[in-house]
Amino acid sequence: xxxxxxxxxGLVQAGGSLxxxxxxxxxxxxxxxxxxxxxxPGKQRELVAGIGSGGGTNYAxxxxxxxxISRDNAKNTVYLQMNSLKPEDTAVYYCNAxxxxxxxTFDYWGQGTQVTVSS
Numbered sequence: 328x329x330x331x332x333x334x335x336x337g338l339v340q341a342g343g344s345l346x347x348x349x350x351x352x353x354x355x356x357x358x359x360x361x362x363x364x365x366x367x368p369g370k371q372r373e374l375v376a377g378i379g380s381g382g383g384t385n386y387a388x389x390x391x392x393x394x395x396i397s398r399d400n401a402k403n404t405v406y407l408q409m410n411s412l413k414p415e416d417t418a419v420y421y422c423n424a425x426x427x428x429x430x431x432t433f434d435y436w437g438q439g440t441q442v443t444v445s446s
Contacts, residue, residue: 329353329435331422336440339412343444347407349422349437357400360425363407365418365442375420376407389415412444 335347347363362377376386376396384396395408405422422437 329355329424329426329433331424331435331437333420333422333437333440336420336442338443338445341413341444341446343412344408344410345412345442347409347420347422347440347442349405349407351403351405351422351424355403355424355426355435357398359427361398361405362423362425363396363405364421364423365416366421367418370418372421378405409442412442414444414446416442417444418442 330352332350333347335345337345339345358380360377360379363375364372365375366372374387375390376384376394378384378396378398386394393409393411396405398405409416419439419441421439424435426433
Protein backbone atom coordinates (compact mmCIF):
# COMPACT_ATOMS: atom_id res chain seq x y z
CA UNK A 328 0.00 0.00 0.00
CA UNK A 329 1.27 3.46 -0.96
CA UNK A 330 -0.01 6.86 0.04
CA UNK A 331 0.84 10.09 -1.77
CA UNK A 332 0.04 13.52 -0.37
CA UNK A 333 0.52 16.66 -2.45
CA UNK A 334 0.96 20.16 -1.12
CA UNK A 335 2.13 23.57 -2.28
CA UNK A 336 -0.58 24.58 -4.71
CA GLY A 337 -2.22 27.96 -4.66
CA LEU A 338 -2.95 31.14 -6.54
CA VAL A 339 -0.12 32.96 -8.27
CA GLN A 340 0.26 35.73 -10.82
CA ALA A 341 1.52 34.96 -14.30
CA GLY A 342 5.29 34.86 -14.27
CA GLY A 343 5.40 33.72 -10.66
CA SER A 344 6.61 30.48 -9.12
CA LEU A 345 5.30 27.64 -7.01
CA UNK A 346 6.90 24.52 -5.57
CA UNK A 347 4.78 21.41 -5.23
CA UNK A 348 5.67 18.60 -2.86
CA UNK A 349 4.56 14.98 -2.84
CA UNK A 350 5.21 13.01 0.33
CA UNK A 351 5.15 9.25 -0.14
CA UNK A 352 4.67 6.56 2.45
CA UNK A 353 4.30 2.82 2.35
CA UNK A 354 6.01 0.21 0.22
CA UNK A 355 7.69 2.51 -2.26
CA UNK A 356 11.39 2.59 -3.05
CA UNK A 357 13.83 4.83 -4.84
CA UNK A 358 13.77 2.62 -7.93
CA UNK A 359 10.07 3.26 -8.49
CA UNK A 360 9.37 5.98 -11.08
CA UNK A 361 7.31 8.93 -9.98
CA UNK A 362 5.79 11.86 -11.75
CA UNK A 363 3.48 14.82 -11.80
CA UNK A 364 0.32 14.95 -13.89
CA UNK A 365 -2.21 17.70 -14.28
CA UNK A 366 -5.80 17.98 -15.40
CA UNK A 367 -7.61 21.16 -16.36
CA PRO A 368 -11.39 21.43 -16.79
CA GLY A 369 -12.45 19.96 -20.10
CA LYS A 370 -9.03 18.49 -20.80
CA GLN A 371 -7.53 15.06 -20.34
CA ARG A 372 -4.97 14.32 -17.69
CA GLU A 373 -1.45 14.78 -18.99
CA LEU A 374 2.02 13.96 -17.80
CA VAL A 375 3.88 17.09 -16.78
CA ALA A 376 7.16 15.63 -15.55
CA GLY A 377 8.59 12.27 -14.58
CA ILE A 378 11.67 11.10 -12.73
CA GLY A 379 13.32 7.70 -12.56
CA SER A 380 15.47 6.00 -9.96
CA GLY A 381 18.67 7.19 -11.57
CA GLY A 382 17.55 10.80 -11.64
CA GLY A 383 16.60 10.83 -15.29
CA THR A 384 13.76 13.20 -16.08
CA ASN A 385 11.27 13.88 -18.81
CA TYR A 386 8.94 16.81 -19.35
CA ALA A 387 5.97 17.78 -21.42
CA UNK A 388 6.97 20.13 -24.20
CA UNK A 389 4.73 22.82 -22.76
CA UNK A 390 6.73 23.04 -19.52
CA UNK A 391 10.30 22.39 -20.66
CA UNK A 392 12.64 25.07 -19.41
CA UNK A 393 10.15 26.25 -16.81
CA UNK A 394 9.46 23.24 -14.56
CA UNK A 395 11.93 21.03 -12.72
CA ILE A 396 11.15 17.70 -11.07
CA SER A 397 13.37 16.32 -8.32
CA ARG A 398 13.23 13.73 -5.58
CA ASP A 399 14.70 13.38 -2.13
CA ASN A 400 14.89 9.65 -1.49
CA ALA A 401 15.82 10.12 2.16
CA LYS A 402 12.59 12.04 2.71
CA ASN A 403 10.47 9.98 0.30
CA THR A 404 9.42 13.22 -1.32
CA VAL A 405 9.13 14.38 -4.92
CA TYR A 406 9.07 18.04 -5.86
CA LEU A 407 7.95 20.07 -8.82
CA GLN A 408 9.46 23.53 -9.08
CA MET A 409 7.33 25.64 -11.39
CA ASN A 410 8.71 28.92 -12.68
CA SER A 411 7.45 31.45 -15.19
CA LEU A 412 3.92 30.21 -14.66
CA LYS A 413 1.30 30.89 -17.30
CA PRO A 414 -2.50 30.91 -17.09
CA GLU A 415 -2.43 27.76 -19.23
CA ASP A 416 -0.74 25.98 -16.32
CA THR A 417 -3.91 26.27 -14.25
CA ALA A 418 -4.99 22.75 -13.31
CA VAL A 419 -5.21 20.22 -10.54
CA TYR A 420 -1.78 18.65 -10.18
CA TYR A 421 -1.51 15.01 -9.15
CA CYS A 422 1.44 13.05 -7.88
CA ASN A 423 1.86 9.58 -9.34
CA ALA A 424 3.89 6.54 -8.42
CA UNK A 425 4.16 3.48 -10.64
CA UNK A 426 5.14 0.28 -8.90
CA UNK A 427 6.05 -2.98 -10.62
CA UNK A 428 5.93 -5.95 -8.26
CA UNK A 429 5.54 -9.65 -8.94
CA UNK A 430 5.05 -9.06 -12.68
CA UNK A 431 2.20 -6.62 -12.02
CA THR A 432 2.08 -2.84 -12.31
CA PHE A 433 0.25 -0.61 -9.86
CA ASP A 434 -0.44 3.11 -10.17
CA TYR A 435 -0.97 5.23 -7.07
CA TRP A 436 -2.27 8.78 -7.06
CA GLY A 437 -2.37 11.63 -4.61
CA GLN A 438 -5.49 13.64 -3.90
CA GLY A 439 -4.37 16.54 -6.08
CA THR A 440 -3.50 20.14 -5.40
CA GLN A 441 -4.98 23.11 -7.23
CA VAL A 442 -2.71 25.51 -9.08
CA THR A 443 -4.30 28.68 -10.39
CA VAL A 444 -2.35 31.21 -12.43
CA SER A 445 -3.97 34.58 -13.01
CA SER A 446 -3.26 37.00 -15.84
